[in-house]
Amino acid sequence: MLFDEQLTIDGGDLTLQLFATPGHTPDHISIYIPEIATLLAGDAAELPYPAARTAEELPLMRASLHALVAFEAKTVLYCHAPTAAGPQLLRDNIAYFDALEQACRAALAHGMPSAELVDDADLIARVGCPYADVTPHTDAWRDVHAFYRTAGHAAQLRMMLAWLADSF
Secondary structure: OOOOOEEEEEOOOOEEEEEEOOOOOOOOEEEEEHHHOEEEEEOOOOOOOOOOOOOOHHHHHHHHHHHHHHOOOOEEEEOOOOHHHOOHHHHHHHHHHHHHHHHHHHHHHOOOOOHHHOOHHHHHHHHOOOHHHOOOOOHHHHOOOHHHHOHHHHHHHHHHHHHHHOOO
């Protein structure tokens, strides 16, 4: 069964609303079950953050996060986050990318050189956007694999810089 933007499956007692949430991957879908206010976000949101793989996917991913929040689900389940993360993780993911955008805009305005010319640690320092400054200060966010605090975080900064570069 194929669909473009959304598909509703009426199961009698429960309704499954399948909808496109591109960004992490172009073909990602999420599912909302309105009768029990439950959202299956899959990989559209993650702890610590979903990863855009290209600069073009970044705005799609951010729009998908906003679409997920709009459901106001009471329960949200993810592929890569504990069930206790709940709906707050969606807002935390949005805040993470909003903070990256703000830091990258400031860095570009101050003449940030090409992000490709510097290593991960130098990039994070030059943009002035350490992982710890743009994520919640909880054990769940601190205890992620080191990749997400350095190389993964730097990759998202590079995506943001590349996406914003056209506006400067």
